[in-house]
Amino acid sequence: MKEKNKKHVICAERCKSCGLCVEACPKDTLAIGKHLNSQGYNVVEQVAPENCVLCGLCRIVCPDVAIGVVPLD
Amino acid sequence: MKSETLFLKNTQTFAEAMVRCGVRYHFAYPITPATEVMKHTAVILPEYGGRMVQMESELAVANALAGCACTGTLGATSTSGPGMALMQESISFMAAGELPCIMLDAMRVGPGDGDIVGAQSNYFQATRGGGHGDYRVIVLAPASGQEIVDLMPDAVKLAYTYRTPVLFVIDGVTCTMTESAIFPEAHDYAAGFDTSSWAYTGTADHEKRFLLTGSYTHSQGEEMNERLRAKFERIKEKEQRWESIQTEDAEVVLVGFGIHGRMGQDLVANMRAQGKKVGLIRPITLWPFPDKAFEQLPESLKSVLVVEMNHGQMLDDVRLAVNGRVPVHFLGKTGGDMPLCTLADMTAQINTLL
Amino acid sequence: MRTKCTFSGSGGQGSALLAKLVCQGAIKQGLKVVMTQTYGIEQRGGDSTGYVIVSDNFIGNPLVENDADISVALSPSIYDGCVDGAVEGGIVLVNSSLITEMREREGVKQVPISASDMAVELGSVKCANIVMLGAALAATNMLEFETVEQVLRETLGAKKPALLEMNLNALERGRTVYASAAE
């Protein structure tokens, strides 16, 4: 599949735990986790990575440029 | 453009002088009597590859001028009292942002809407400013068309050397009188200054820059203010300008700027012809105020007479400079058909002081 | 030598032009000159006065402060001001076509000249100011008559030759009429 050239990434340091990506994800792969970043926010994490279709909607809605789908090196 | 003598209204002389010295963009809004400047630049600026831009208000004018200055380009504006009032915020902004520009306040009578007749009612507005916070702008007060021409190269150099607005305040009487002035060959004085170290021209040749006149931390604000303070002190030390006439043995010294300083030259000549020991100090920079002119007042001095077309504004600065050594008297007038103290008024007042 | 002049009229009578012509003549003769003006807020129709000082040295005081050596009063509305604004020993040229009532002022010589009527005879009421200019030159020594003729040629000559002829006539008429009227 074409999407195999890409991967899902989260920049934990930038996340502010707003949850917009969690809401936007069509496959419910994301959730606010327990881990705190240095800003004191509970960082979002992929709870069901196997369901991720690399659609990139999380990147579109994220107001902090903290998440997205990037090409593999 | 070769050297030539032109017979112009002094507002037009101002327009010619600033364009010949490098002003390329003139932002303005019509207001009597400053309108003459924009009428003139609208005609001549295109010949120099520049443009007069009429804006929707003096608020917009002053901010467009700031935007122009951000590119490192020399811009100017011209206005009168009420317009000057609207520009105060942006003048504070430009002083804080260290943006060079040339401004003219063709002073008329206030307060409020006031009247279109000439006055010197904006001395406080010019030297103290109505903008926000601790700031100063260099204020020049020429007394004739020729002096407007002669001061303009300096004005541009001051604006760029110190990166600050330079404000001409010229009473409406001087502005609206017509006389001849000798213009030297045109020269773009702004072009001689390298603005590449500060102008906000895009990151092609420098690291990201941004103009910030506020502060994100209290220490940043303090640092900005200290830097400005040091600059203002430097200007105060180095840039005081004035003209003194026969003060060495004077019993009364007349102090007047602009039109009154100019009339003072005739007054001193007339009174000296009658054997009366009168001298004149004519401040040319209103900020920095020429304190140094008052350092060497003679033993013979009995009093000082300040003459202004207002209720007594420069009077404060003269009193500070004289610092109680002799009495400082005041003669002032605002409004009316011929809104200034006549030579006869001044002579009568001085006779009571001799 | 310093001559102070006041040129007054109602809007459209050309008092400002009159003042400007004197200035141009002065510059031509290498003299110092300063012109100030007063006018109403309205663009047209108000009273207007042009003050001119012609001098052979630097003019410190640029104002005519009720000390005009020569005054021209073109309309009744400014007549009083012209009489009061003259210096002791000064001359007031009165446009007697419009100013029918004159008042005495001691020490000031008032010369009635029916400038508007003469102007109409010469072709247009608009040249009444030039009639007065001719008279003012005759009344003072501030400028050479020929200098002003030359100024008129230069300012009007190329663009409006017909007007030039009329104005030159008006200037001459003013000069000759002053001599007889001043008797």
Add this chain to the structure above:
Amino acid sequence: MQELAKIYGDTLLLDKKFNYCPGCGHGVVTRLVAEAIEELGIRQRTVSVVGIGCGGFSHHYMDIDAIEAMHGRSPAVAIGYKTASPDKIVYTYQGDGDCSAIGLAELLHGANRGLPVTCFMINNNLFGMTGGQMSPATLENQVTATTPKGRDVHVHGYPLRVPEMMADMVGAKYVAREAVCDAKSIRKAAKSVRNALQCQIQGLGFSFVEFIVPCPTGLKLSVPDAYKWSREKMVEYFKPQVFKNEVGQNNEN
């Protein structure tokens, strides 16, 4: 972070974290502007003139020169700048208070003047930085810090629709209202940002985009609720649409 930088290029400074509140729509618009600048290859000749308010931060996250103007005056500053430097790309980034309250005259005259500059108005329908007071865009009956019983339109007037006023201006060549309340609207908004800047690059004239953005902090709502509120209430009154588009069709994508 380095991995995300790969897709954003040089304009967005990802080592600087956004100072916006969690869920703030400014973050989305700031990113869209940065992406468009990157895509159009204009970073080194672009200058941002920012207003006073939360939008004032926007330039800090981009590697471009910037001018922090006085409250409301950014369009006038931009016009002065563009007059002196017509080869530069100048855009303003202002909130609805800066743009449509104190700075409405500068904005509208700027639009009408038609000089090719771009103004972005980020409409979160209140004054965010000063703590959620009523702005011209506050909806009728909406509770804010200064309208504790809701905006009384008989006292404070009606919510102000800004691009509608420009649509008829000859000098304005690209005028749009977008929303950034969900993925679909954000994608459309991205297109408008590009078009607006393209309009300037082509020297066509003034361009303007208003963005309806949620301000969870100012609205005192959870992030999802604030987005829902904006999608339902704001977008109903401030209808997203392209009012005018004179940008060359070949630049559409």
